[in-house]
Amino acid sequence: MSATMMPGTVPARDVRLAERLSRRRKFIDRIVKLLCIVATVIGLALLASILFTLLWRGASSLGLHVFTNITRPPGSHGGLLNAIVGSLIQTLVGTMIGTPIGLMVGTYLAEYARDSTLGNVVRFVSDVLLSAPSILIGLFVYTILVEPFGGFSGIAGCVALAVIVIPIVVRTTEDMLQLIPTSLREAAVALGAPKWRMIVFVCYRAARDGIATGVLLAIARVAGETAPLLFTSLGNLNWSVSLTQPMASLPVTIYQYAGSAFDDWVDLAWAGALLITFGVLALNIVARVVLRPRS
Amino acid sequence: METDTTFMPAAIGSSRSRRSAGDVIFAAAARSLGCFVLLLLGAIILSLFVGGLPSFRAFGFGFLWDVSWDPVKQHFGAGVPVFGTLVTSLLALVMAVPLAFGIAFYLTEVAPDWFRRPVGIAVELLAAVPSIIYGMWGFFVIVPIMGQYVMPFLGDTFADWPILGTLFGGAPFGTGILTAAMVLAVMVIPFIAATMRDVFMTVPPVFKESAYGVGCTTWEVMRSIVIPYTRVSVVGGIMLGLGRALGETMAVTFVIGNANRIASSLFDPGNTIASIVALEFPESPAGSLKLSSLLALGFILFVISFIVLAISRMLLRPRSA
Numbered sequence: 001m002s003a004t005m006m007p008g009t010v011p012a013r014d015v016r017l018a019e020r021l022s023r024r025r026k027f028i029d030r031i032v033k034l035l036c037i038v039a040t041v042i043g044l045a046l047l048a049s050i051l052f053t054l055l056w057r058g059a060s061s062l063g064l065h066v067f068t069n070i071t072r073p074p075g076s077h078g079g080l081l082n083a084i085v086g087s088l089i090q091t092l093v094g095t096m097i098g099t100p101i102g103l104m105v106g107t108y109l110a111e112y113a114r115d116s117t118l119g120n121v122v123r124f125v126s127d128v129l130l131s132a133p134s135i136l137i138g139l140f141v142y143t144i145l146v147e148p149f150g151g152f153s154g155i156a157g158c159v160a161l162a163v164i165v166i167p168i169v170v171r172t173t174e175d176m177l178q179l180i181p182t183s184l185r186e187a188a189v190a191l192g193a194p195k196w197r198m199i200v201f202v203c204y205r206a207a208r209d210g211i212a213t214g215v216l217l218a219i220a221r222v223a224g225e226t227a228p229l230l231f232t233s234l235g236n237l238n239w240s241v242s243l244t245q246p247m248a249s250l251p252v253t254i255y256q257y258a259g260s261a262f263d264d265w266v267d268l269a270w271a272g273a274l275l276i277t278f279g280v281l282a283l284n285i286v287a288r289v290v291l292r293p294r295s
Numbered sequence: 296m297e298t299d300t301t302f303m304p305a306a307i308g309s310s311r312s313r314r315s316a317g318d319v320i321f322a323a324a325a326r327s328l329g330c331f332v333l334l335l336l337g338a339i340i341l342s343l344f345v346g347g348l349p350s351f352r353a354f355g356f357g358f359l360w361d362v363s364w365d366p367v368k369q370h371f372g373a374g375v376p377v378f379g380t381l382v383t384s385l386l387a388l389v390m391a392v393p394l395a396f397g398i399a400f401y402l403t404e405v406a407p408d409w410f411r412r413p414v415g416i417a418v419e420l421l422a423a424v425p426s427i428i429y430g431m432w433g434f435f436v437i438v439p440i441m442g443q444y445v446m447p448f449l450g451d452t453f454a455d456w457p458i459l460g461t462l463f464g465g466a467p468f469g470t471g472i473l474t475a476a477m478v479l480a481v482m483v484i485p486f487i488a489a490t491m492r493d494v495f496m497t498v499p500p501v502f503k504e505s506a507y508g509v510g511c512t513t514w515e516v517m518r519s520i521v522i523p524y525t526r527v528s529v530v531g532g533i534m535l536g537l538g539r540a541l542g543e544t545m546a547v548t549f550v551i552g553n554a555n556r557i558a559s560s561l562f563d564p565g566n567t568i569a570s571i572v573a574l575e576f577p578e579s580p581a582g583s584l585k586l587s588s589l590l591a592l593g594f595i596l597f598v599i600s601f602i603v604l605a606i607s608r609m610l611l612r613p614r615s616a
Contacts, residue, residue: 029512033405039397040406040414043488046481047421050432057435105332108325122329124604125336131534131600133542135569136339139593143342147581163335170332175528179497196321217423224425227544227573251427255545258431269431277428284423288416 058274061267071237071253074262080272082239086248090233091223093158098165099215106173111199130167137163138228146232154247157233161222172214176207216287220280226251250276340597347591349584364555371588373595375555379565383472384540387479392533395484399491404513422485430549433478438550442469446562465560470552473561478546483536490532494525534604541600544569568596
């Protein structure tokens with residue numbers, strides 16, 4: 001033991017071994033870093049490819065008529081106005097229904113039921129809902145709101161989107177609240193704040209950016225959802241803003257048009273795809289830039 | 296029973312009783328909405344099961360592995376879409392998880408500081424692209440590349456290999472199971488990567504600094520500090536991706552080729568549960584046996600998702616304890 005403390009007495013064999021080990025570790029480190037850079041380059045290339053394709057195919061078919069005309073038969077210079085308005089209505093109403101519920105459930109999990117049995121069950125169920133395929137939520141809403149009431153409707157679409165929003169908001173809310181240090185809560189309680197004030201004025205405030213980002217991600221997700229709307233709001237080729245009638249939406253219209261045999265419909269599908277993608281991406285950038293001003 | 300009242304001394308003044316009333320209402324609202332989520336899941340399972348009941352009655356347990364789907368003879372089975380769903384999702388995860396991990400690792404430990412934000416935002420943007428866009432992109436960009444270059448290359452290279460020769464055999468149309476899995480992988484990469492990145496960043500810097508201080512390399516810090524600290528959430532992120540892949544409808548519908556037979560090759564067309572439900576639903580009138588079979592398929596998809604989640608949780612439990 002004492003011999004190894006003196007540099008002069010370390011056997012040359014051990015020095016060589018140490019050098020070899022060190023070289024090996026640094027070599028592995030370099031290889032892994034290189035692989036990570038390759039993975040990132042692939043990811044960025046994929047995004048560039050999608051955006052480039054959208055711009056290339058979509059920008060040429062994008063014109064004022066897309067925003068002023070509603071969907072029309074092929075060859076008659078139709079637009080996407082009803083689909084755009086329908087998408088806005090359903091996304092907004094769906095988010096407005098789903099966000100408060102998700103926020104409260106996330107709060108329940110993080111603040112009231114961290115280790116309780118009921119809390120664990122709710123957390124598990126919310127996780128199941130999170131990975132529940134959106135098409136099944138469409139089928140579910142079809143069986144409870146479309147079949148019994150005898151028809152597809154905009155409100156059924158809103159409800160389906162709300163069901164998708166809830167678990168996303170639950171997960172982000174709970175995650176963000178759990179990141180808040182206990183000392184912050186103790187400080188609030190020590191000042192005499194009741195628990196609900198502590199949650200609303202301390203925890204929510206501290207977790208605000210994370211929760212808002214979660215809500216925006218939820219909006220971004222449902223704005224482009226197609227599958228649940230196929231079974232609920234169905235789509236509507238005429239102008240309608242009534243929540244009790246079938247309602248058009250951008251994703252469903254894109255789906256119908258992209259697979260069609262008419263060139264002008266395919267062009268409109270690309271224009272719609274460009275709109276929805278850049279709308280959703282703009283929403284995301286706003287979330288990053290406005291909600292997180294710190295550098 | 297709720298812990299919220301334990302903080303409070305006995306209500307004395309009017310302001311105190313008002314406060315605890317607020318507490319009671321807030322706690323009750325949180326709790327009942329938590330129970331509402333339970334009811335929601337129960338209602339989804341029940342509605343799919345009840346909807347699929349006529350089909351289960353007509354075909355029995357054989358429905359699960361029956362590979363025929365014949366609307367003319369009114370005979371339906373779940374074998375082909377269940378097979379397609381499992382194969383495409385697992386293939387997609389095999390491709391996506393290493394890439395997603397690489398991106399998350401790059402973003403948290405390797406990239407220079409000024410570069411992290413723009414790349415991180417780019418990954419989040421990729422996650423935000425709607426699935427139908429991936430479908431169109433897959434159909435108009437990936438399918439031609441697969442059909443003209445990748446599939447012929449793989450077919451020629453592995454033609455004489457025992458198992459790979461079969462997997463990479465068949466006509467290179469560009470569509471098919473492998474293409475669907477690739478588009479799925481592209482879809483779930485940003486989801487998994489963004490989640491992993493977020494949770495990697497929650498590791499307290501002092502842990503990592505300690506490891507660097509005793510001479511660890513970046514990869515060793517990742518392997519010994521960051522991953523053990525975040526593994527629960529990392530698996531959560533992968534689950535998020537798998538959930539998307541299992542039930543992804545639009546992207547798959549565009550590229551899988553829509554064929555109701557079991558594929559022997561990865562180039563063969565197939566169907567997933569989600570794609571067959573989306574494609575066949577418009578031709579399934581309310582009350583028909585076909586619609587019931589689609590709802591039964593939905594029920595099976597739900598059960599598969601549920602099992603995947605339960606297994607992930609069981610794998611997690613001993614380590615997180």
